[in-house]
Amino acid sequence: MKLSGAQILCESLQKEGAEVIFGFPGGSVLPLYDVLPQYPKLRHILVRHEQGAAHAADGYARATGKVGVCVATSGPGATNLVTGIANACLDSVPVVAITGQVARPFIGKDAFQEVDITGITLPITKYNYQVHSAGKIAATIKEAFYLARTGRPGPILIDVPRDVFAEPADFQYPTEHVPPGYRPILQGHPTQIKKAAKLINEAKQPVILAGRGVQISGAYDELKALAETAQIPVITTLLGIGCFPGSHALSYGWAGMHGMAYANLAINDTDLLIAVGMRFDDRVTGNVNAFASKARVIHIDIDPAEIGKNVPVDVPIVGDIGTVLRALNKQVSSARHLEWLRQLDGWRGKYPNEVRDSSSLIPQYVVNQIYQATRGEAIIATGVGQNQMWAAQHYTFDKPNALVTSGGLGTMGFGLPAALGVKVGCPDRTVWCIDGDGSFQMTLHELATLVQDRIAVKIAILNNGYLGMVRQWQELFYKKNYVATPLSCPDFVKIAEAYCIPALRVEYREEVKPAIEQAMAHDGPFLIDFHVEPEENVYPMVAPGASLAEVMVAPERHHKKVSDSAKLPVSNI
Amino acid sequence: MTATKHTLVALVADQPGVLNRIASLFRRRGFNIESVTVGHSEVANYSRLTIVVDGSTTSVEQVRKQLDKVIDVVKVSDISSDNIVAREMALIKVKSGSASRGEIIEIADLFRASIVDVASESLTICVTGEEDKVDALIQLLRGFTIKEIARTGRVAMSRGEIGPLGAAGGATTAAEARRRGRNLKTKGVTNG
Structure with missing residues (x-):
């Protein structure tokens, strides 16, 4: 059967189970768009900027666990994807990006809209390809999807010259195509697992630090079994939020720069840190030399290169999280750790993660009200900055893959396009985009996409008139020298209305709940512009370069660092 | 050679851009590389790289693992402690x-x-x-x-095993190469 390269591409995407393409057309991908109507099962979502396509594919992949697909044309279309690809790479998200390229005879001639996108994306993809004949498209797609979703997932870019789309070739989808240099380790080494079990069984003050790897592996039951059997408190990373039920008795929040004080203090005092599917990012370790300094460290991860990269490890176990934990759980004895848990509860009682009392409209209250109204069952996509931290702190996630947030790259503007992708992938779930006024303005043009493709995302802008997180740093570390952070914003309600999206402005506390209810009741996208306290800060905070023990809590409650009181013996807390 | 210099040997697929991938990795991660040489190996379509790393400024284990992560890299070994x-x-x-x-x-x-x-x-x-x-x-x-x-x-390469010479000598090199070629496909070395 002879098909064109473009047809082969679509057939192959369908074989891989792709249902949605987030894309933006242009000269080099026109032959692909020309055949799209022949494949009605491939839903195309037209974004307004290619960065949105990459973020939407990313959000779609995180929420569904499937591979997200985005398409852009050559040149500027391809370079606009770059931020989104880097974002997916740092957070290990399976995305396949397909870019058009100038026709083969023009490659290397600086042709119109030619850019070396495989060269540009080389360090931010798990792998990338330029396909030089239509006959190679099927095998490339097969391999790309396999690479994207297996092992440590990541983005794959496939660059297809325009004349390759048009070239006819025989189509036969390969059954198996695995590059010889690629075989992720799934089974943990039995000796290492035995060593880890021994450490766990001997530990007096163990802590589990769980990351996104748990969500990727789907190892929720295994993690829960480990925690419950040995009564080990579970702390997550930002991207691990939801891999363990937030309201579980053994859940002690998330750690790091804006994590809960009790989580950071627990890591500081633990004698055994069981790091599961995480990579010791500097935002979670603080000063790495002081990180978990009293602890032996077990590190379970599928990527061997993460072992010992940032933090020295006593017992490394390379493998799939679920597979390793199943083997490990068989050797872990039940334990109670009563005194240790009591100490954590003491810290939690002293430095609770709660919305502070305030008669004014504070952003934490807004997040909490969204949590109440959605009964904790929404998927939340966030921007980056204060809005992101408040969303992560004050929405309790009991289910996995429900917080979609840019962790590694910290990409402002991620929220709206990611939420769009999430809603397309999970049409039956309530999806909220909790964003900041700065972050939202970076990609607000995707409002048009919500309307054109009828995507019912609810948007909450925590509007404080500042680039809030940067302002907070200026306040704390640059003597309130607010340079380039006061932000004049458009009237977001009018903006939304211009896109035919109903919207409300909320300025008072008592308006919050009814506004959220109105948004939820509306069958379609809805925007609420919350005018929140302008100079509210995110606490707790571990200052850059400080250790987790030096976590600062909100000055209203305590005027000094926690670390002094953290040294008190258990009985005094 | 001083003790801080490590010799890594890597078998890599002859794909367009493979050297670029490896060079880009070294640059991006700030690995201090003394020399890299590359040429055809005994297996068709695969090249062998010899890389000398200064272990006093660069974590050799990280270089090895990060190299192993490159999809085109089939196998990497640090042969510094071998008889080479x-x-x-x-x-x-x-x-x-x-x-x-x-x-x-x-x-x-x-x-x-x-x-x-x-x-x-x-x-x-x-x-x-x-x-x-x-x-x-x-x-x-x-x-x-x-x-x-x-x-x-x-x-560089590891020296062969030394034993009494005898009947087993003279194995067909073509058959040997085929066997290795098959192993490449079926027993590709791990990376994630």
Whole structure:
């Protein structure tokens, strides 16, 4: 059967189970768009900027666990994807990006809209390809999807010259195509697992630090079994939020720069840190030399290169999280750790993660009200900055893959396009985009996409008139020298209305709940512009370069660092 | 070779851009690489790289693991602690009139180096050996004004097992290569 390269591409995407393409057309991908109507099962979502396509594919992949697909044309279309690809790479998200390229005879001639996108994306993809004949498209797609979703997932870019789309070739989808240099380790080494079990069984003050790897592996039951059997408190990373039920008795929040004080203090005092599917990012370790300094460290991860990269490890176990934990759980004895848990509860009682009392409209209250109204069952996509931290702190996630947030790259503007992708992938779930006024303005043009493709995302802008997180740093570390952070914003309600999206402005506390209810009741996208306290800060905070023990809590409650009181013996807390 | 210098050997697929991927990795992660050499291996469509890393400034284990992560890299080993054969080749063009020619040839002979080009004003010497030997020859020749040096960087491999020679010798190399080729496909070395 002879098909064109473009047809082969679509057939192959369908074989891989792709249902949605987030894309933006242009000269080099026109032959692909020309055949799209022949494949009605491939839903195309037209974004307004290619960065949105990459973020939407990313959000779609995180929420569904499937591979997200985005398409852009050559040149500027391809370079606009770059931020989104880097974002997916740092957070290990399976995305396949397909870019058009100038026709083969023009490659290397600086042709119109030619850019070396495989060269540009080389360090931010798990792998990338330029396909030089239509006959190679099927095998490339097969391999790309396999690479994207297996092992440590990541983005794959496939660059297809325009004349390759048009070239006819025989189509036969390969059954198996695995590059010889690629075989992720799934089974943990039995000796290492035995060593880890021994450490766990001997530990007096163990802590589990769980990351996104748990969500990727789907190892929720295994993690829960480990925690419950040995009564080990579970702390997550930002991207691990939801891999363990937030309201579980053994859940002690998330750690790091804006994590809960009790989580950071627990890591500081633990004698055994069981790091599961995480990579010791500097935002979670603080000063790495002081990180978990009293602890032996077990590190379970599928990527061997993460072992010992940032933090020295006593017992490394390379493998799939679920597979390793199943083997490990068989050797872990039940334990109670009563005194240790009591100490954590003491810290939690002293430095609770709660919305502070305030008669004014504070952003934490807004997040909490969204949590109440959605009964904790929404998927939340966030921007980056204060809005992101408040969303992560004050929405309790009991289910996995429900917080979609840019962790590694910290990409402002991620929220709206990611939420769009999430809603397309999970049409039956309530999806909220909790964003900041700065972050939202970076990609607000995707409002048009919500309307054109009828995507019912609810948007909450925590509007404080500042680039809030940067302002907070200026306040704390640059003597309130607010340079380039006061932000004049458009009237977001009018903006939304211009896109035919109903919207409300909320300025008072008592308006919050009814506004959220109105948004939820509306069958379609809805925007609420919350005018929140302008100079509210995110606490707790571990200052850059400080250790987790030096976590600062909100000055209203305590005027000094926690670390002094953290040294008190258990009985005094 | 000092103890801080590590020799890594990698088998990599001959794909467009594979050297670019590896070079980009070294640059991005700030790995301090002394030399990289590459050429065809015994398996068709696969090349072998020899990489010398300065272990005092770079985590050799990280280099090995990050290299192993590159999809085109089939296998990487740190052979520094093995019993290895390591060689480098250098071409050295030395200024030489009729007066100094004899002396230069004599030095080259001592190093079992060969004269590969003779011109009216210069001699070109080809030397092969471990880096120390090449360094020493270059050092001596500096007295005669060196016009140009080209060095290959190190190539290395582990020495073979030594046992009594006998009937098992002379295995068909073609069959051996096929077996290895198959292993590449079925037993690709791990990475994630």
